[in-house]
Amino acid sequence: xxPKIARFLADQQPAxxxxxxxxxxxxxxxxxxxxxxxxxxxxxxxxxxxASAILTCLHQLGSYFDIASPGEIDLCLQAGIPAxxxxxxxxxxxxxSIAYAHQKGLTLFAFDCLEELEKLAQHAPGCSVFxxxxxxxxxxxxxxxxxxxxxxxxxxxxxxxxxxLGLKPAGLxxxxxxxxxxxxxxxxAIAQAAELYHRLDTEQNITLDFINMGGGFPTYYRTPIxxxxxxxQAITTAMQTHFxxxxxxxxxxxxxxxxxxxxxxxxEVVLASHRGNREDEPRWVYxxxxxxxxxxxxxxxxxxxxxQTPYDETSTHYxxxxxxxxxxxxxxxxxxxxxxxxxxxxxxxxxxxxxSTGAYVSTYCSTGFNGFPPLKEYxx
Numbered sequence: 001x002x003p004k005i006a007r008f009l010a011d012q013q014p015a016x017x018x019x020x021x022x023x024x025x026x027x028x029x030x031x032x033x034x035x036x037x038x039x040x041x042x043x044x045x046x047x048x049x050x051a052s053a054i055l056t057c058l059h060q061l062g063s064y065f066d067i068a069s070p071g072e073i074d075l076c077l078q079a080g081i082p083a084x085x086x087x088x089x090x091x092x093x094x095x096x097s098i099a100y101a102h103q104k105g106l107t108l109f110a111f112d113c114l115e116e117l118e119k120l121a122q123h124a125p126g127c128s129v130f131x132x133x134x135x136x137x138x139x140x141x142x143x144x145x146x147x148x149x150x151x152x153x154x155x156x157x158x159x160x161x162x163x164x165l166g167l168k169p170a171g172l173x174x175x176x177x178x179x180x181x182x183x184x185x186x187x188x189a190i191a192q193a194a195e196l197y198h199r200l201d202t203e204q205n206i207t208l209d210f211i212n213m214g215g216g217f218p219t220y221y222r223t224p225i226x227x228x229x230x231x232x233q234a235i236t237t238a239m240q241t242h243f244x245x246x247x248x249x250x251x252x253x254x255x256x257x258x259x260x261x262x263x264x265x266x267x268e269v270v271l272a273s274h275r276g277n278r279e280d281e282p283r284w285v286y287x288x289x290x291x292x293x294x295x296x297x298x299x300x301x302x303x304x305x306x307x308q309t310p311y312d313e314t315s316t317h318y319x320x321x322x323x324x325x326x327x328x329x330x331x332x333x334x335x336x337x338x339x340x341x342x343x344x345x346x347x348x349x350x351x352x353x354x355x356s357t358g359a360y361v362s363t364y365c366s367t368g369f370n371g372f373p374p375l376k377e378y379x380x
Contacts (some may be wrong), residue, residue: 001264001308004380013055016268017289017350018376021049021358023057025262030061034252036232040250045215048071048255048359049263050320053379055079058258066253067359068203070100079106088255089173091116091132091304098123110173110212112150117158119163129162130156130171133196135189149174152196154314163365169206171248172196175214176299178256179303186213187238194242195336210249213245219260219356224308241310256359263358265289265375270326282320282339285346286340290325290332292359294375296364298334307340308353327370 002022009020033042043066044058050072055065059081066092067073076086083105088098091112098109102124109124111117112132120129134149140236150158172193176185193211200206213235218225239247271286291296297303309315320339325332365375 001031001355004084004351005264005303008378008380009324013376014376014378017287017293018378019263019265019294019357019362020378020380021051021054021259021263022380023053023262026057026259026358027052029254029258029261030063031254032228033232034256036228037235037250037252040213040235040252041210043089043212043253044258045089045250045253046076049259049362050075050378051362051379052079054259055081058080059085066255070097073101073104073106077305082296083107084211087251094120095119095123102127108170111158112148112155114158114161117162117165117167118132121162121167126166126168127169128209129159130173130208130210131158131162131169133174133189133192133341134338135174135176135185135192152192155196156199157163159200159206159208162205163206164340169200169208171208171210171212171251173212173214173251175253176216178216179218179221180216181218181225183234185216186231186235190235190238190242197243197248201364210251212251212253215253215255215257217254217257219256219359221356222304225298256358260356260359263356263361265294265354265357265361267352267354269346269348269352272347272350277329282322283342284324285321285342286324286326287352288326288333289354289375290327290334292327292329292366293325293334293372294361295325295334295354297360300336301338304335304338306355307342308355309343310344310350311343315345317344318342319344320344329370 004022005020030294041339043064045066047068056079064085065076066089067086086106088101091110108128109120110130110132131148162169174189176189198209211253267287270288275284318341321342322336322339323334362377367374
């Protein structure tokens with residue numbers, strides 16, 4: 001938690017639950033990624049956190065933006081971001097969404113199948129397209145390989161077809177999975193993309209403009225992660241290896257990396273109780289935020305947030321606790337397989353800080369489930 005956020009919480013005493021984001025951290029993350037990959041063009045993944053304050057901050061720094069829906073297009077345009085700096089990176093789009101984006105001035109679209117390519121040719125004629133490859137997501141805490149992407153062989157056919165449909169085959173993309181901690185994952189994916197790039201060039205005379213490496217760069221939660229410079233060096237080395245003479249442009253779509261560590265959630269303990277007679281069983285700690293209030297990525301306990309309590313500097317004994325949300329849905333349990341060690345002094349009414357919640361929290365918040373209001377958000 002940054003000093004700016006700590007001062008805000010102390011001075012304003014906001015009602016809980018609330019998300020508080022320090023925009024200076026967002027700017028620092030952007031600059032660090034730019035320094036690690038100075039030739040890369042950054043397209044912030046708006047879905048990670050679409051707050052206008054974040055969009056404005058990154059636009060001022062020179063960022064481009066990856067959008068997934070007409071709603072995100074509107075948010076970017078309202079923030080003063082020109083359509084030329086937006087790319088439609090979602091491979092599953094309605095015809096209406098494609099037509100709307102085209103009408104608003106977007107010219108760059110993703111796809112991974114023939115049906116989507118034909119929709120683009122019909123509703124965004126002449127646009128530039130890039131094909132998403134399916135790559136291994138080994139090392140990712142939030143894999144993304146099941147739903148999207150195609151094979152290298154199929155992508156060759158599709159990009160050749162794109163040219164025949166009057167579209168511009170502009171690039172390739174892949175995503176190594178969110179919260180990716182294996183540096184080598186990018187090099188392995190680049191090798192696949194390079195094979196296809198060179199084959200298109202030699203066999204079809206199609207020279208692509210870029211390789212979009214998606215996101216995946218991790219945020220610190222509880223366990224150590226590689227520095228962004230290490231990812232940058234691995235990507236640079238792989239590009240030099242596979243493109244020794246002329247390399248295509250690098251595109252990046254960071255989301256979690258860009259805003260995750262910039263935010264915290266302050267939450268209140270609604271109830272701390274033993275549900276059985278045995279004192280050695282974990283306590284149940286119910287918070288006023290749960291899976292439906294923004295902490296959806298605790299599904300399967302994939303993302304394991306870190307917590308701060310009022311007793312961290314004084315407590316001498318921690319015990320495992322099962323954390324749950326406030327709703328009456330029995331699925332609203334955050335950590336049960338791996339209980340969270342919390343101070344024995346923790347009690348009903350205490351405030352907790354959940355760290356690194358700037359990404360994929362506010363966007364996952366339901367509106368009104370069980371009558372609970374949406375998560376309050378503050379941007380400093």
